[in-house]
Amino acid sequence: MRIKNPKDFWAGLMFIGTGVFFAVFAYANYQMGTAVRMGPAYFPFLLGGLLAFLGLLVFLEGFAFEGEKLVLPFNIVDLVIAIAIFAVLLELAPRIGLSPDWGMLAASLVVSVLTVLYRPNAKALVLISVACLVYGYSMKPLGLVGATAALVFISAYGGHEFKWKEVAILFVILILFSYFVFVKGLTLPFPMWPAAWS
Amino acid sequence: MELFNNLILGFGVAITPINLLYAFIGVLLGTLIGVLPGVGPVATIAMLLPITFNLNPVSALIMLAGIYYGAQYGGSTTAILVNIPGESSSVVTCLDGYQMARQGRAGPALAIAAIGSFFAGCVATLLIAVAAPPLAEIALKFGPSEYFSLMVFGLIAATVLARGSLIKAIAMVVFGLLLGIIGTDVNSGVLRFTFGIPELSDGIGFVVVAMGMFGTAEIIANLDLKDKREVFLSKVTHLYPTKEDLKRSWASILRGTALGSCLGILPGGGALLASFGAYTLEKKVSSHPEQFGKGAIEGVAGPESANNAGAQTSFIPMLTLGIPGNAVMALMIGALMIQGIAPGPQVMNEKPQLFWGLIASMWVGNLMLVVLNLPMIGMWVKLLTVPYRYLYPSILVFMAIGVFSLSNNPFDVLIMAVFGVLGYVCVKLECEPAPMILGFILGPLMEENLRRAMLLSRGDPFVFFQKPISLGFMVASAILLVIVALPTIRKKRDEAFVEESK
Numbered sequence: 001m002r003i004k005n006p007k008d009f010w011a012g013l014m015f016i017g018t019g020v021f022f023a024v025f026a027y028a029n030y031q032m033g034t035a036v037r038m039g040p041a042y043f044p045f046l047l048g049g050l051l052a053f054l055g056l057l058v059f060l061e062g063f064a065f066e067g068e069k070l071v072l073p074f075n076i077v078d079l080v081i082a083i084a085i086f087a088v089l090l091e092l093a094p095r096i097g098l099s100p101d102w103g104m105l106a107a108s109l110v111v112s113v114l115t116v117l118y119r120p121n122a123k124a125l126v127l128i129s130v131a132c133l134v135y136g137y138s139m140k141p142l143g144l145v146g147a148t149a150a151l152v153f154i155s156a157y158g159g160h161e162f163k164w165k166e167v168a169i170l171f172v173i174l175i176l177f178s179y180f181v182f183v184k185g186l187t188l189p190f191p192m193w194p195a196a197w198s
Numbered sequence: 199m200e201l202f203n204n205l206i207l208g209f210g211v212a213i214t215p216i217n218l219l220y221a222f223i224g225v226l227l228g229t230l231i232g233v234l235p236g237v238g239p240v241a242t243i244a245m246l247l248p249i250t251f252n253l254n255p256v257s258a259l260i261m262l263a264g265i266y267y268g269a270q271y272g273g274s275t276t277a278i279l280v281n282i283p284g285e286s287s288s289v290v291t292c293l294d295g296y297q298m299a300r301q302g303r304a305g306p307a308l309a310i311a312a313i314g315s316f317f318a319g320c321v322a323t324l325l326i327a328v329a330a331p332p333l334a335e336i337a338l339k340f341g342p343s344e345y346f347s348l349m350v351f352g353l354i355a356a357t358v359l360a361r362g363s364l365i366k367a368i369a370m371v372v373f374g375l376l377l378g379i380i381g382t383d384v385n386s387g388v389l390r391f392t393f394g395i396p397e398l399s400d401g402i403g404f405v406v407v408a409m410g411m412f413g414t415a416e417i418i419a420n421l422d423l424k425d426k427r428e429v430f431l432s433k434v435t436h437l438y439p440t441k442e443d444l445k446r447s448w449a450s451i452l453r454g455t456a457l458g459s460c461l462g463i464l465p466g467g468g469a470l471l472a473s474f475g476a477y478t479l480e481k482k483v484s485s486h487p488e489q490f491g492k493g494a495i496e497g498v499a500g501p502e503s504a505n506n507a508g509a510q511t512s513f514i515p516m517l518t519l520g521i522p523g524n525a526v527m528a529l530m531i532g533a534l535m536i537q538g539i540a541p542g543p544q545v546m547n548e549k550p551q552l553f554w555g556l557i558a559s560m561w562v563g564n565l566m567l568v569v570l571n572l573p574m575i576g577m578w579v580k581l582l583t584v585p586y587r588y589l590y591p592s593i594l595v596f597m598a599i600g601v602f603s604l605s606n607n608p609f610d611v612l613i614m615a616v617f618g619v620l621g622y623v624c625v626k627l628e629c630e631p632a633p634m635i636l637g638f639i640l641g642p643l644m645e646e647n648l649r650r651a652m653l654l655s656r657g658d659p660f661v662f663f664q665k666p667i668s669l670g671f672m673v674a675s676a677i678l679l680v681i682v683a684l685p686t687i688r689k690k691r692d693e694a695f696v697e698e699s700k
Binding site: 007008010011014015018019022025026030031034035036037038039040043044047048050051054055057058061070071072073079101104124125128129130131132133135136137139140147148151152155156158159160161166167170174178182186188189190 | 606657
């Protein structure tokens, strides 16, 4: 059997996996109930089964019809490995005494550095996602200024061109805008500066 | 004249200074993101949803609606001047609009696009005012089985009109329904699929999912491509179309408006489908089809009228039934829910100011758009020279701030990043994210109505085929599925979307 349409092949796998997971998890953990009085497991079980079935159809289509090649700048397996590394680091972080916020930041940083060094083609995907993460988790320890700086510099590094001066100017504009519109204008309760300073 | 009184009530709300201001902000933002390729109304509205929490519901909806139809105006500017669709619904405008610009007729193309859009906007506004009340009247009589069937119909229609594989689209809907179930089960109080994470007990935030799937995912996908935007800045000299132009395009504007209005009401419809349908129609009825693709003004007038009409009439099912027809309407429902308003037919009776104010504001907004877009065209053209590498970090900052401010919890940002990765994978696997969002917002509603219907019928699943209205929706869904599965139609549909994605 040859995979004729890799997009359908992977999409099918994704749907089957998700569907089976939801159906089995619902069946194992929640009450099924009857059609008249549906328990919490009933609807997810039905949907999970349906999704797995549809996934199977898509999966089989992947062998039946010729399709375009899947153009990804990196390997799907690499993506799974990156997520695994990230998860392991998150598990390890509290054991070396890092708080949850710092653990998340450290894990993000390690995965970003690994990506830039070994899989530069996946830079956009990893750095953009990491930039958002870092923003969220550094808001408390580093304040709005630190978080915005991290977001702007990391995400800009994920693009094609990176010029320090340009990005620095962009950062200044964005932090001023954030301050006047969100903190002053909409009175969102964000700390401005790192927590250690005050 | 109840309609007349209602419209007067609506205008009374829409022209208060504060609502005029928000309508203006909405259409201004809409034009802005419409002009900029790579930033869509879905991501923008999702970004602004958390902020609307601080506004009153009428102003919030007026602003968000303005973004959607404003984007239709802005999108055509980029399509005509740069040959890149600023908005997905202006893809077909590129074909003839850009050719006109190359022949030095950018002015008339822009003017006709704006005039057509304005006309279509006025007609569509009136249509909403006329069609919504009777529809809401009918919808008030709906029981759980009717609602369930209606949602099935809506979701099926949305998948049929999505591009790409039908099975994948339905699978995405089911995926969305499942994600919507995460959280506390209202009937039993059981926490479902929360894996012990306290943040998940209220379910995954809709805004967060939408921003991930449409915002971050789109940025990542855009960065995969090289920044190859070339700006051909044709001087926009004489703006006003000639008599000949007007003579050739008035019928196209009428046809585009009519077609767009119809397609917009359909679930899954809206601006994108409308503009494409209108282009095909214009080409068919034209006496000189060979001019299409070489600068025929009808090819600009028809689709541009249609996408604006479609954008506005897609509010009808959202306002009267509480059922979103496309991703933007799903966000509108999200906005209503943030304000504590349960979407559905009762909104019209319980909140007449909101309902009629929103409708009247659309007309006001359209008027503002003509002014914004024609005399100030030069400003928007300048915007096109801003490179994407400045734009996307800025967009990310706004998205991250918006998501973080939802509950001052970094967990929301984490979820957004997760959905960003998922959205990117889906795009690469050619699974459309829009059906998933619809499923996501309808998931809990569907389960609730299914439960109630089954309880009332004592577990008889045939209840959906016994009540006439419910049966009607089910039959309509089946017909839609069969039609799309037919080989000839399937081929046509594929061709249609291939042409569109060029």
